[in-house]
Amino acid sequence: MKNWWKILGVLLVLYSIIGGFLIPVPAVNRVSESIRNLYFHVPMWFAMIVLATISVIYSVIALSKSSEDADIKSSQSASAAIPFALIGLITGSIWAKFTWGNFWTNDPKLNGVAASLLIYLAYFVLRSSIADEQKKARISSIYNIFAYVMMIVFILIIPRFVDSLHPGNGGNMAFGKYDLDNNMRTVFYPACIGWILMGVWFTEIRVRTEKLKRKYLYGND
Amino acid sequence: MAFILLIFFSATLSAQNSEPVEMADLFYREGKIYLVIAIVSIVFGGMALYLFLMDRKITRIEKKINDKYV
Amino acid sequence: MSFAKISALVKKEFVLEFRQRASFAGIILYLVGCIYLSYLAFIGSELKDRGFWNALLWIILLFNSIISVSKSFASEVKGRALYNYTIYDPRHLILAKLFYNMLLVLVVSLTGFFFYGWFIGNLVKNIPLFVVNICLASMAFSGILTMTTGIASKINGSFTLISVLSIPLLFPLMLIAMRISLLAALGSSFAGCAQYLMALGALNVMVIVLCYLLFPYLWKE
Numbered sequence: 001m002k003n004w005w006k007i008l009g010v011l012l013v014l015y016s017i018i019g020g021f022l023i024p025v026p027a028v029n030r031v032s033e034s035i036r037n038l039y040f041h042v043p044m045w046f047a048m049i050v051l052a053t054i055s056v057i058y059s060v061i062a063l064s065k066s067s068e069d070a071d072i073k074s075s076q077s078a079s080a081a082i083p084f085a086l087i088g089l090i091t092g093s094i095w096a097k098f099t100w101g102n103f104w105t106n107d108p109k110l111n112g113v114a115a116s117l118l119i120y121l122a123y124f125v126l127r128s129s130i131a132d133e134q135k136k137a138r139i140s141s142i143y144n145i146f147a148y149v150m151m152i153v154f155i156l157i158i159p160r161f162v163d164s165l166h167p168g169n170g171g172n173m174a175f176g177k178y179d180l181d182n183n184m185r186t187v188f189y190p191a192c193i194g195w196i197l198m199g200v201w202f203t204e205i206r207v208r209t210e211k212l213k214r215k216y217l218y219g220n221d
Numbered sequence: 222m223a224f225i226l227l228i229f230f231s232a233t234l235s236a237q238n239s240e241p242v243e244m245a246d247l248f249y250r251e252g253k254i255y256l257v258i259a260i261v262s263i264v265f266g267g268m269a270l271y272l273f274l275m276d277r278k279i280t281r282i283e284k285k286i287n288d289k290y291v
Numbered sequence: 292m293s294f295a296k297i298s299a300l301v302k303k304e305f306v307l308e309f310r311q312r313a314s315f316a317g318i319i320l321y322l323v324g325c326i327y328l329s330y331l332a333f334i335g336s337e338l339k340d341r342g343f344w345n346a347l348l349w350i351i352l353l354f355n356s357i358i359s360v361s362k363s364f365a366s367e368v369k370g371r372a373l374y375n376y377t378i379y380d381p382r383h384l385i386l387a388k389l390f391y392n393m394l395l396v397l398v399v400s401l402t403g404f405f406f407y408g409w410f411i412g413n414l415v416k417n418i419p420l421f422v423v424n425i426c427l428a429s430m431a432f433s434g435i436l437t438m439t440t441g442i443a444s445k446i447n448g449s450f451t452l453i454s455v456l457s458i459p460l461l462f463p464l465m466l467i468a469m470r471i472s473l474l475a476a477l478g479s480s481f482a483g484c485a486q487y488l489m490a491l492g493a494l495n496v497m498v499i500v501l502c503y504l505l506f507p508y509l510w511k512e
Contacts, residue, residue, distance in 0.1 A: 006276070010269040014262060021258050033245045063508050115462040122459045130446050139442055142505045146438065146460060149497065154463040157490070201272065208279050215286055 006201045012194025016043075019187040026184070037095050039187050043195040044088035045113075049155075050196050051081035051203060052120075056148035059141040071137035072214075074144060075127060076206035078120055080199055085117050112154040119147045133214075293383065300387035318359050318395075322403050325351045330410040341476045344414050348407050349469050353461065355403060356396045356429065360436035361453050363392055364444035385506035389437055389499065396433040400425050416478035424475060424484075427491045428468035434498035435460050441509055467491050 020039040058074035061067060092110070093103045104110065126143055130136040308315055329347055338344055404425055408415075415421045439457040442448070448456075471487045481488070 003276075006273075010266075013265060013269075017261050017265060018258050021254055021261075027244050032243065063505075111466070112463075115459060118459040118462070122456050125455055126442070126446075126452075129448070129452060135446070138508060139445060142438075142509055143442060143456065145505060146435070146501060149501065150460050150463055153494065153497075154466075158463060158466065201276075205272070205276060205279060208283065212279070212282060212286060215290065 005197055009194050009197025009201060012190045013198060016040075016187050016191030016194055020191070023183050023187055034095060034098060035184075037091070038184065039191045041088060041091045041095060042188070043192045044084045044091065046192045047195045047199040048081045048084040048088060051077045051084065051199050052148055052151060054200075054203070055081065056144055059144040059148075062137050062141045063145075066134070066138070068133060068137055069211075071141060072210050073203070073207055074141060076210055077203040078123060078144065079206060080202040082117070082120060083202075084195075084199060085113055085120075089113060089117075109155065112151075112158060115154055116147075116151040119150055123147050296380070296383045297387050297390075300383055301390055304387060304391040314362055318355070318399060319402065321358055322351070322355045322399060323406055325355065326403065326406045326410055329407075333411065338411055339414075341414050341473065344411070345469060345473050345476055347411075348404065349465060349472065351407070352400050352403050352425070352429075353432070353458075353465065355399055356432045357436060357454060357457060359395050359399050360392050360433055360440050361450055363388060363437060363440050381507040381510035382503060384510070385437070385441075385502055388441075389434060389502060392433040392437045393430045396429040396436075397426060400429040400432075415476045417475045417480065420479070420481055420484065421472060421475040423481075423488070424468060424471045424491070427488070427495060428464065431464050431468075431491065431495045431498055432461065434495065434502055435464070438498075438502050438506070441506065445509060464491075464494060467494070 016039050020036050025033070025035050055074045055078040058070045058077065062070035062074055089110070096105060097103050123140060123143055127136055127140045130139060329351065338347075401422070404422070436453075436457050439460065440453055443453045443456060446452070467487055467490055471484045471491065474484050474487075
């Protein structure tokens with residue numbers, strides 16, 4: 001059946017919940033059991049980046065083929081990326097309060113995500129200020145491409161330069177090297193894939209709803 | 222979820238690696254972890270079920286509109 | 292790629308600017324006004340902290356850049372769009388506008404730094420590095436601002452829309468520029484900031500390339 005990937009996504013996330021609590025984790029200083037948060041906090045970012053990438057790919061298609069369908073997919077996947085970013089920030093803040101001491105610190109990844117969130121919100125403001133659908137598609141696709149490039153610069157490139165509290169940047173041990181031992185990998189990778197699939201499911205539902213709305217408003221075209 | 226776990230360990234951890242890191246082993250031995258797993262699974266499972274029902278509703282609307290407009 | 296055509300367009304920009312010298316004067320007036328206001332705000336307490344000094348300067352430069360570029364597309368009147376489209380290639384137009392705006396923002400920023408140092412005092416130890424940083428950052432500012440002003444002009448955008456669209460996009464740029472700026476003020480050498488300067492340079496190139504590729508899509512009405 002054609003919705004197998006949705007069920008796979010749900011099963012993978014369920015597996016990550018059960019395995020995440022049952023499978024033993026390495027004992028790391030300061031983080032202790034809360035390292036299990038890795039299974040839930042980090043997949044949010046992977047899902048967000050994958051959805052943003054899908055969004056920009058459809059933006060490019062929308063521009064080159066003047067396709068309204070591609071524009072719908074582009075905007076709805078960007079919409080679906082926003083809650084992942086918010087939940088990632090909130091869960092990260094709570095985790096930070098317990099391990100680093102503050103809800104918000106001067107960490108480049110936090111700044112990067114917050115700024116990227118603002119950039120994409122500006123994208124939605126732009127979309128809402130244009131009435132004509134075709135013009136909306138063209139102009140917001142252009143902005144989407146800029147937004148994606150800036151987001152990648154901000155989230156992935158700048159943290160390499162700057163000192164950071166996050167593991168893996170600026171002098172801290174990478175999660176990948178020491179602590180993400182093989183046990184954790186067996187839960188972490190399925191969790192990421194599961195949440196990415198869930199994100200794509202959210203997007204698909206939004207896309208279908210938007211298409212129905214347009215068909216209802218503008219008739220059969 | 223991390224919040225609930227962290228309530229159950231209260232040691233202040235120092236920066237030295239020689240001290241054993243306190244993990245929530247007592248919690249695990251008492252089997253309370255299964256309660257946590259059950260609750261979180263039900264929460265997530267409930268949301269997934271809701272999502273699935275919405276998906277089905279949209280499929281039905283799509284069929285209805287396609288019949289009407291096709 | 293006709294340099295003759297591009298330079299003709301650039302010349303047109305200059306001519307238009309000199310015909311209405313009032314707008315350039317207005318930009319300089321706004322700049323000096325901001326700086327003098329900041330000076331008044333600091334009467335009584337000496338501004339000795341380089342961090343504050345740096346932050347204030349960049350905020351002033353940011354808003355003045357936005358103001359300077361916001362008038363850029365005002366001359367592209369709606370009715371003449373089709374005529375213009377048949378006369379010249381949008382790529383030539385965007386290159387001309389980019390070149391002109393970069394020059395404009397460069398002049399405004401350097402003037403701003405000059406007046407800022409005059410009124411509020413110069414706390415910079417490594418001035419050449421500081422000036423190079425302002426030049427690179429101004430070019431990148433104007434690149435992004437030119438694009439967003441172009442977008443806003445297509446949708447009868449107000450100044451608010453330009454600000455909303457461009458300020459989030461400028462965040463990563465501001466971060467790098469302010470970082471180099473603070474290091475320069477503290478006396479770091481060119482070598483110490485090498486990776487940041489390269490990042491800034493790369494960002495410039497990326498912005499120009501994106502503008503060049505995407506502007507034709509924006510312009511076909």
